[in-house]
Amino acid sequence: MSEQAHHTSHSPLPYLLTLIALLFLTGVTVGAAYVDFGSSTVNLIIAMLIATLKASLVALIFMHLRHDKPINAIIFLSSLIFLGILLGFCMIDLDSRERVYPTGLRQVDVPAAAAPAAAPPAAAPAQH
C-alpha cells in the first residue's frame, strides 16, 4: 500500500497553512530576541524551542513524515538522539573538569637517596 496515493488526493492547503505558521514563528523568535528574560540561558532555550517547533512542522508536513512509513521518522530521530549523545557526554566532561574527587590515597615522600638510578634516556617525545 503506497502512501503516495494519499498525497495526490490531498489539497495543498496544509502546506500553505504550514508556511504561514512558519513565518509567524519566525517573527516570534525575532521578537523574543529583543526581550530580556532574565538570563541568556533562558533566551537560548526559548529560541531553541521555537526552532524545534518550526523544524517539526517542516519535518512532519513539508517532508511528509506524518504520512510516511515509520522507518523514515525513526531514521531522522535516531540521528538527533546520537547527536545528543555527543553533546551530552562532552558537556558532562566540560562541566566537571574542576571537580576532583578525593582518592583517599596516602601521600608518600620518596627519600632522595633511593631515587631510581637510571632515568630513561631522552627519547623522541610521544606524538600527541
Added chain:
Amino acid sequence: MSNTTHDVAEHRFRQHHFATAEQQLDTSKIGMWLFLATEILMFGGLFVGFGLMQGVYPEAWVAGHHHLDRVLGAVNTVFLLCSSFTMVMAVHYASTDQKSKTVLNLGLTLGFAFAFLVIKYFEYSHKFHDGLLPGRYFNLAGVGGPPQQAMFFGFYFAMTGIHGFHVLIGIILISWIMVRASRGDFSSAYYTPVDLIGLYWHLVDLIWIYLFPLLYLVS
C-alpha cells in the same frame, strides 16, 4: 500511485532489481533519509562545537553576534521558508501530473535560493571589509572586544559556509530536476527524484532554522 493499475503499468525508470515500483520508491526514500541523517550528524557536530565553546566564552560570543545583521538573517530565513513551500508544491504538482506548475514552482524555489545566496554575498563582503574574519585573520585591533571573537567567526564562516555550499548543491540539483520535469519525465506514477530532492532541500532549510537563532539572535 497505490492502486494496482499503476503498479502494473511500469514506469520506464523502474530498475531491474526491484520487484515493484512501490518497492523502488520506498527503498529510495529510506536511502535519502539515511543520507539526511548523515548530514544532520555532520552539521550537528559543528553545532555541538559551537555550543560548547559558547559555554566557555559567553562574552566573546555575545560580542561576535552583535556584528551580525539580524535583519539580513531574518530575510534569509523568510527566503528559505518560502523556498521550502514552493519545493513541496512542486512535489505536489509533480505527483498530480501538473507539469507546468511543477516547473514553475521549481523555478520559484531556485529564485529564493539565489536570493539567499545574494544576501549571503553581501553579508560576507561586509565581514571582509570590517576585518571580521576567522582565526588569525581576525582584525582584533580594529574591532576590539574579547579575542575569542576570532573563534566565533571561525564557527560563523564554517557553519554558514558549509550551509551555503549545500544551498549551491541544491541549486544544481533543482535545476537538473527542472530540466527533467520540463522534458516530461515525471508523472503521478513516478516523481521520486522530485520527492527526494525536495527532502534534501527541506533539510537545508531545517539547518538554517537552527543556524539563524544560534548565530544571529542569542544574546
Added chain:
Amino acid sequence: MADIITTPHISGHADHHDVDYLHDGKGLRSWLTTVDHKRIGVMYLWSILFMFFLGGVFAMLIRLELLTPKETIMSAETYNKVFTLHGAIMVFLFIIPSVPAALANFVMPLMLGAKDVAFPKLNLFSWYIYMAGAFIAVAAMVTGGVDTGWTFYTPYSTTTDGSVALMTFAVFVLGFSSILTGVNFIATIHKLRAPGMGWFDMPLFCWGIYATALIQVLATPVLAITLLLLLMERSFGIGIFDPKLGGDPVLFQHFFWFYSHPAVYIMILPGMAIISEIIPTFSQKTIFGYRAIAFSSVAIALVSFIVWGHHMFTSGQSQLASAIFSFITFFVAIPSAIKTFNWIVTMYKGSVAFNAPMLYALSFLLLFGIGGLTGIFLGAVSVDIHLHDTYFVVAHFHYVMMGSTVIAFLGGLHYWWPKMFGRMYSEPAARVACALVFIGFNATFLPQFVLGSRGMPRRYYNYLPEFQALHQASTVGSWILGLGFLIMAGYLFASLRKKMDAPANPWHSRTLEWQTSSPPITHNFHEIPSVGGGPYDYYRPMGKGRNA
C-alpha cells in the same frame, strides 16, 4: 517490520543468463562501468588487498627499526611518519572497507536472494570515492608524509609541518565511501530480502553487516566534521583546539573518538558476522542462539557510541566523565561474550571439519578472547593510567584488529573464494599458511603485552636495553607472519590460473549464496528463490526445505 515482497518478474532478456559474472562483458571498461555488486566487490577486494600489502610493508619497516634501540634503519622523524602511515593505511584504507565493501558487497545480496544491492550505481560511486581517497592518501605519503600518529591529536597536528592537510582530506573522502556503503546496505536489508525471508530468517552475516552499517551511517559524519575543523584550524588558526588561543585539545579527542571508537566495531562486527557463517557450516549444525547473536550485534553497535572516553582517561578529561565511560565500557563486552559462547556451543556435537576457513574461525575464537579481555583490562581507569600509550595497548588492538578481524576476513576470503572465482585453492597450502599466520601473529604480538606492562611506551623508536630481547622476538614473529602471507598470496593467485573447478556448494552450506553456481551468473539467480525455513537448517537433509 517484515516486509514481504511479491515475487518479482524476471524481465525477459535471454542472452546473458547463463554467463557467469566474470565473463559477462570483457575489458577494463566493462569493469569500470559495472553496476554489478559482485564485480564491484572484486574491485574493492584487489584495492584493499593492495593497501594491506602497503600497510604491511610499513609494519615490517617498524619492526626492523625496533630490532635495536636508537637508530637502526631510519631517523626518529622518519619513524614517526612510518608508524603514522602504517596506522592510517591499515585503518582507513584496509580494515574499515575490507569485509563490508569487498566481501559483503559480493555475498550479501546472494544471501538475501536479491539481484543486487539497493542502489547499484551508488555502489560503484562508493568505489570511485574510495579510489579517490586512496590516491590522495598516496599523494600525502609521497609529498612528505605525516608524523602525527593516525589519531591526528591537536595541537601537534594543527601546527606540525608535513602533508597533514592532504592526509586528513584523504580520510575525509574515504569516509564518504564508508557512509554510502552503509546507506546501501541498510536499505538493501530492509527492502530487498527474498519473498518469505523475514528479519529472523536471514543469515547472521546480514545482521552483522546491518549493525556495522548503522555505525557507518551514524558515526562517520562526525569524523568528517572533525577533520574539517582540523583543516580549518590549520588554515585559519581558529583556536578551537589550540590551548594557546583558548581552545581545548581534549575537545578534538572527544570528536575524534566519538567516531573512532564505534569505528573499531565497524571493524569487528563484520568479522564476527563471518564467524557466524563459518562455524555452522563446518560443524554442519544449526547456530546456537540465533536471536541472541542477532540482537547482540545491534547491541554492540548501539553501546559502542557511549564508551569513547575510555581512550581519553589520561587526556585531561574530568574524573567524572572517565568514571562514567569506564563503567559503561564493561557492558560493551557482554554481547561479545554472548556471541563467543554461542559459537563454541554451536560446535558441540557437530560434525566438525577442519578446512582452512574453519581453522581461521577457531583461531578467531582464541585470539578474540585474548584481544577482547585485554580490552577490559584497559577499560578499568586505574589500570589504564599505567598502561595507556604503552605496548600493552598496541598488543590489545592488534589482537582485536589483526588477530580477530583480519583472521576472520581471511576465513571469509577462503570460505567464499570458490564462490567468487569458481576455483578451489590448494587446501594443504592453505593450512600451512594459516599455521604460519597464527604462529607468526602470536610471536609478534604476545611479547608486546609483556613489553607494555613493563613500561615500554608506544610510538617510540628508542628504548631501554632491557626491552631489546622481546622486541627482537616480536620482529622475528613478524617475519613468520609475512612468510605466511606470501604463501597465501602464492596459492590464491595460482588458483586463479586454473580452470574453474569449484562446485556450487563445496562446503555443503545452507545459505542462499550456495544455491547458485560458482561463480554466479550476472543476475545471481535464474529464479528468485522462495524461502522457507531458517538459514542453518542442518537437521533437514539437503534437497528438502530451503533448497526445494
